[in-house]
Amino acid sequence: MVTFISNIKVHVRRILESKWSPIFLALIAMLLVSGTLGTDIHFDDYIHRIKLREPDLWPSGHNSIVGLFAFGSGNPDHMRHAMESGMVPWWTSEQLKVAFFRPVTALTHWLDYRLWPDNHAMMHLHSILWFGAFVLTAAQVYRRFMTPYWIAGLAALLFAIDDAHGIPVGWLSNRNALIAAVFGFLALIFHDRWRRGRHKAAAALGPLAFLLGLLSAEAGLSVGAYLLSYEIFLMSDKPRKRFMAFLPYVFVFVIWYAVYISLGFGTNGSGAYIDPGRFPLAYLNVLWERLPVLLYGQWLFPNAFVYGLLPKPFAYVVLMVVYVLLIGIITVLIPILRRDAVSRFWALGMVLALLPVCAMSPDNRLLIFCGLGAMGLLARLFATWFEKDKWLPASKAWRALAGCYIGIFIFIHFIVAPLFLPIQSLGVDRMEEVMLERPILALSQEIDFSGKTLVFINPPLPFAVMHMPFICWDHGIAMPDTSRVLASGLSSDLTISRVDSRSLEIEAQGGFITNTFDRLYRGTSVPMTQGQRIELTDMVAEVQTLTPDHRPLKVRFTFSRTLENASLCFYQWKDKGYVSFDPPALGDSVQIAKVNMLF
Numbered sequence: 173m174v175t176f177i178s179n180i181k182v183h184v185r186r187i188l189e190s191k192w193s194p195i196f197l198a199l200i201a202m203l204l205v206s207g208t209l210g211t212d213i214h215f216d217d218y219i220h221r222i223k224l225r226e227p228d229l230w231p232s233g234h235n236s237i238v239g240l241f242a243f244g245s246g247n248p249d250h251m252r253h254a255m256e257s258g259m260v261p262w263w264t265s266e267q268l269k270v271a272f273f274r275p276v277t278a279l280t281h282w283l284d285y286r287l288w289p290d291n292h293a294m295m296h297l298h299s300i301l302w303f304g305a306f307v308l309t310a311a312q313v314y315r316r317f318m319t320p321y322w323i324a325g326l327a328a329l330l331f332a333i334d335d336a337h338g339i340p341v342g343w344l345s346n347r348n349a350l351i352a353a354v355f356g357f358l359a360l361i362f363h364d365r366w367r368r369g370r371h372k373a374a375a376a377l378g379p380l381a382f383l384l385g386l387l388s389a390e391a392g393l394s395v396g397a398y399l400l401s402y403e404i405f406l407m408s409d410k411p412r413k414r415f416m417a418f419l420p421y422v423f424v425f426v427i428w429y430a431v432y433i434s435l436g437f438g439t440n441g442s443g444a445y446i447d448p449g450r451f452p453l454a455y456l457n458v459l460w461e462r463l464p465v466l467l468y469g470q471w472l473f474p475n476a477f478v479y480g481l482l483p484k485p486f487a488y489v490v491l492m493v494v495y496v497l498l499i500g501i502i503t504v505l506i507p508i509l510r511r512d513a514v515s516r517f518w519a520l521g522m523v524l525a526l527l528p529v530c531a532m533s534p535d536n537r538l539l540i541f542c543g544l545g546a547m548g549l550l551a552r553l554f555a556t557w558f559e560k561d562k563w564l565p566a567s568k569a570w571r572a573l574a575g576c577y578i579g580i581f582i583f584i585h586f587i588v589a590p591l592f593l594p595i596q597s598l599g600v601d602r603m604e605e606v607m608l609e610r611p612i613l614a615l616s617q618e619i620d621f622s623g624k625t626l627v628f629i630n631p632p633l634p635f636a637v638m639h640m641p642f643i644c645w646d647h648g649i650a651m652p653d654t655s656r657v658l659a660s661g662l663s664s665d666l667t668i669s670r671v672d673s674r675s676l677e678i679e680a681q682g683g684f685i686t687n688t689f690d691r692l693y694r695g696t697s698v699p700m701t702q703g704q705r706i707e708l709t710d711m712v713a714e715v716q717t718l719t720p721d722h723r724p725l726k727v728r729f730t731f732s733r734t735l736e737n738a739s740l741c742f743y744q745w746k747d748k749g750y751v752s753f754d755p756p757a758l759g760d761s762v763q764i765a766k767v768n769m770l771f
Contacts, residue, residue, distance in 0.1 A: 188325025194311030197325075198304040201332040204590065205303060205597040208296045208342045214604045215635070216345035218642035219243060224285045238435070240278035241348070242271035246440055255708060258641075258655040261634045262706045262713040263685055263724070264693040265441035273437040276355075276388040277348040284344075295344055302350040303341040307332045309357035310544060316364050317406075317514055318548065327551035334543050335589045336470065336536040338596025348389035349540045355385035356395030356541065359421075363399055367407060367417060379420045386428045390528060394541035396421055397524030398517070405517040443695025444533045444688055454697055455531060461491060462530040467523070468494045469536045470546045471501055473584050476534040480688030481662060504574045507565055508552055515552050518545035533688040536596075550581060607636040611749040612643050619741060621652040625710060629668065629678075629744040629753055630661035632767045635689045653739075656711055658729055660690050661745045661767035669761040673734045676755060679726040681766075683719035700724055 187193060213221065223240055244251065244260075246269030254260045260268070280298065288294040311328035318324035340349040362378035365371045382399075385392030399421055403414040429449070432438070439445040448455040469476030482490060508515045522545030529538040539546075556564065557578055565571070615626075621644065631637045634657045644651050659666055664682035671677055680686075685694055694700075699722035706713040709732070716726040733740055735755040743750040745767055756762050 185322040188323075188329065189321035190325075193325045194308050194315070194328060197311055197328050197332040198307040201307045201337075201593075202300050202304045204333065204593050205300060205338065205341045207594055208300065208597050208601070209293045211296060211342070211598065211601040212292050213295070213344060214600045215343075215639055216243070217343075218639060220281050220345065221285070224282060225289065237278045237282050238273070238275050239271065240281060241274045242437070244268040244270040244442075246271070246436075255706075256654070258657075259638050260693055261638070261657045262708070262711070263690075263700070265695075265698040267441045267698065268693060269438060269440040270442055270445055270692075271437045271439070272390060273432050273435060274348050274387065274389055276384055277351050280347065280351065281344070296342075299341050299344060299347045299350070302347060302354065303337070305354050306337075306350045306357075306540075309354050309361070313357050313360055313544065314548060314551075316361060317517070318551070323551050323555045326554065327547045330547040330550055330585055330589075331543055333590040333593055334539075334547065334585070335592035335596045336539040336543055338593050339535075339537040339599055340540060342597035343600040346537060349391055349537065352385045352389035352392035353395075353540045355381045355388060356392050357544070359385060359395055360398050360402070363402065363417075367402075375420075379424045382421050383424050383428065386425070390531075391538070391540065393425065393528040394525035396425065397527070397541070398521035398545070400524065401517045401520040404520065405513045439531075441695060441698050442693065443685070443691030443697075445692075446531050446695070448528075448531055451697060454695075459527075459530050462534050463523075463526050464494050464498055465491065465534040466526050466530065466538060466542065467498055469534065470522075470539050470542050471550075471584075472497060472580070473588060475536045476539075477536060477688075480533045480535075483664075483682055483686070500573060501577060503570070504577050505549060505553065507563070507570075508549075508556055511563060512552065515549055518548035518552075521545040522549065533691070550585065553578065553581075603633075604636065604639075606748070607631075607633050608639060609643050611745075612640055613647065613649075614749055615743070616644070616647075616649045620650060622650040624652045624739055624741050626652045626655040627740060627742045628655065628657050628750070629742060630659050630666055630764055630767065631657055631745055631750075632661045633689050634660055635692060654710065658727075659684060660687065661764075662687050663690060663766070665766050666764045667761055668756065668764065670735075670756045670758050671728060672758065673736075674732070675728055675730040676735070677716065677726060677728045679717075680724075683721075684724040684727065686723070696721065 187196075190196075220240055224237075227236075244254075246267055248266040251260065251264060251266045251268050255262065255264055280302075284295045284298060307328070310331050311324075314324035314327045314331075315321060318327060337350075340346040359378050359381035362374040362381055366374035366378060382392070382395060385395060400418060403418050407414050407417070409417075433449070438450060439447045440450065446455045446458065465476045465479045479487060479490065505515075505519070509519055522542050525541040525545065526538075529542075532538060557574065615621075626640075628634075628637055637655060637657050640655055641651060643649070658676075659678050659680055663684060663686035664680045666681070667679040669677045669679075685691055700715050700718065701722075702715055702718050704715045711732065712730045714728045714730070715724045716728055717724075719725045731737075731740060735742075742753040742755060744753040744764055
């Protein structure tokens with residue numbers, strides 16, 4: 173039996189250290205996500221389609237390829253138009269700006285719509301090919317920095333099957349993360365070739381690849397974390413020489429950021445996106461919360477995204493647990509970090525790589541760069557533990573703690589991850605089907621939308637309802653005049669009271685604008701005030717009372733028609749879809765329980 177196990181270990185090592193293993197792992201990863209070939213476009217993809225095929229239909233100041241990822245211009249006229257049309261909810265800040273500068277990625281989408289505009293399978297194949305390049309370049313990075321090669325192969329295997337990569341490959345709009353990572357990993361490879369081998373061409377190719385990464389997605393900045401960590405831990409030159417080697421990347425970043433700002437890109441008014449350059453204090457205020465949650469999402473389970481759906485008091489309790497678990501991981505890794513410079517390189521790069529993406533609400537799909545260092549560390553930990561290196565601490569307490577964590581890591585990263593990667597790659601498709609497509613199609617069979625205003629009392633995801641016109645368009649369904657979202661079903665229990673023939677008051681037990689999706693449209697930097705009125709042509713929303721943190725607690729909605737008017741159709745989310753909602757009689761109230769749903 174011992175001989176049999178030893179032979180298996182030998183064969184596995186040979187496979188992992190083979191020069192063909194990066195290609196083999198890339199093919200396996202691509203196969204695991206191949207189910208996306210049978211899916212369509214989703215959410216932001218619809219906006220891309222409009223901008224590339226019917227740019228005049230999109231109410232924004234950014235309609236060119238350069239502005240493909242601009243979803244809110246910061247122009248009050250544009251945002252009011254979007255509110256009137258039902259594309260954003262009533263609580264949206266009129267100064268909302270969510271505009272990203274990603275021309276390299278935009279070019280790949282432009283090619284999709286030029287070459288195969290109605291073939292979504294080819295678009296997804298395009299993303300899968302980028303995913304293959306993503307795994308292949310990561311594997312080459314590991315082989316440059318880790319010896320023996322079988323450990324590098326183990327790190328590449330863990331990286332290739334990491335379920336955090338599912339949404340970036342399965343959602344066309346998130347392709348930008350893969351492209352930025354490919355160029356980022358190439359920058360690291362070129363930098364190492366220059367610094368170790370003195371390849372003059374690589375000295376220029378490194379900053380060029382870094383620039384292309386930045387022009388693919390803002391997250392491309394994260395490779396700078398590894399470049400800095402490289403100079404700190406892997407080079408023994410004098411500090412001045414190491415600084416000069418890093419300086420070209422600083423220069424590239426400064427030029428890129430200056431162009432970024434001058435073209436009007438950035439974010440403002442959103443609680444889901446915080447621009448660190450414009451609002452450094454707001455960014456630092458969420459950093460202590462988002463960074464550990466993302467680290468937890470990388471190493472453990474479940475997805476960091478779940479944290480954004482938790483009520484704040486409970487979320488802070490969970491955050492304390494997250495800190496304790498991370499301290500345990502650090503304790504297990506300390507002996508390796510003390511001994512191995514490459515492990516220190518991975519660790520610092522992993523943490524610093526999260527700083528750019530902490531500008532967004534936590535989600536495992538943001539772990540593209542963080543995972544590079546994490547899987548390098550994890551492979552080193554596995555190899556050290558199972559090889560029973562003599563320098564490991566003899567303490568029973570440390571060995572018990574390490575054994576516990578390693579067992580958990582094996583279960584999560586070797587069993588759960590490859591099972592969840594295909595599921596995660598279909599996650600956005602499933603979310604749209606459950607939250608948008610299926611419920612809207614069911615409604616369309618009950619009533620003719622023509623001439624109607626659809627009023628959704630408590631949709632689980634207001635974000636999904638905003639995309640209803642695209643579903644109608646794709647399925648040839650008559651468009652409603654408009655749609656209105658009154659509250660979010662995931663936020664809290666709702667008390668709905670009838671005030672007069674045209675008015676309802678809704679009191680949310682935990683207040684409005686509670687979860688990640690609600691905060692997408694308005695953050696704490698633009699608080700609402702008591703008595704504030706949002707006036708639309710067919711409805712006025714007036715804030716009656718506020719929570720202590722200046723979010724609406726009770727809001728009165730006054731429509732231009734009586735609530736019983738046949739053109740007003742009220743719906744509430746119940747079980748797995750929308751059902752008709754009858755407004756209560758004058759002076760009466762009804763309660764709707766919070767929607768319990770995790771994605």
